[in-house]
Amino acid sequence: MKERLVDAAYAAGWGLVKSLPEGLARKAFQSGADLAARRNGSGPQQLRRNLARVVPGAGPQELDDLVQQSLRSYARYWKETFRLPNTRAEVIAERMNEHVTGRENIDEGLERGKGVVIALPHTGNFDASGIWVAQNYGRFTTVAERLKPESLYERFLAYRRSLGFEVLPLTGGETSPYRVMVERLKENGIICLVADRDLTKMGVPVTFFGEETRMPVGPARLAASTGASLMVVDNLFVGDGWGARFHSPRLVESRAHVQAATQALADSYAKDISEHPADWHMLQKLWLADLSDARREALG
Structure with a gap:
């Protein structure tokens, strides 16, 4: 029942929100963000803990304001998802x-x-950055988690494909997404991967804002396996539009250098996030210190 309700909500978003006048849609999503800030549920609470690491000198009121700004930024992302x-x-x-x-x-x-290989954090509107890449360089390839219910996953698949992206399912596809991405790179293609959180045994340990967490190994591993250039893009909100900063690329000489390359990605993310922390949309647990003892032990 819950999955059907979630799917229905997203269907309504793509059906209703895109038909609203821009000013009304903006006001509605901003009001929703402010309500979420006042209710201070588990998501906003975790967002506050995360942002406290990004801005360690912030006092309580500054953190309150930053959480509200970040929730408004996140709401803007979803409003744009339905309207792009x-x-x-x-x-x-x-x-x-x-x-x-x-x-x-x-x-x-x-x-x-x-x-x-372009790696990115959950900042700004990465779909807008993807549109820019697709329009300037042709179709690029990315990976999407298979959501539940399947109908919701299909909606997101159709949405991102309509923007010009090649989207590979993380699981359940006819072939390994990693293998497909290697082939695309051999064809001199572009891979874009959101890569600032992976609290699984597959993630590699990194230091992020002075604390230990894990991040996906995929971008650096792909670069090491194929010789592709590896870089970070910072997705920006600029007024009522968008921007992107593509940082200097690096080469990953071998798999022995994957750990160091992933740490370099984390350092680049941290620098960008520090410059506009309100546009980092991380409402989930990220640092190992926030996990239960059992969860940390399971990660090994």
């Missing part, structure tokens, strides 16, 4: 052009002929 299909992709990419830096890093990576 209303705007032609080429228009979105054109609006972003003056707020995109580091494009030469992608160009240089592709000139090497071994593809580019």
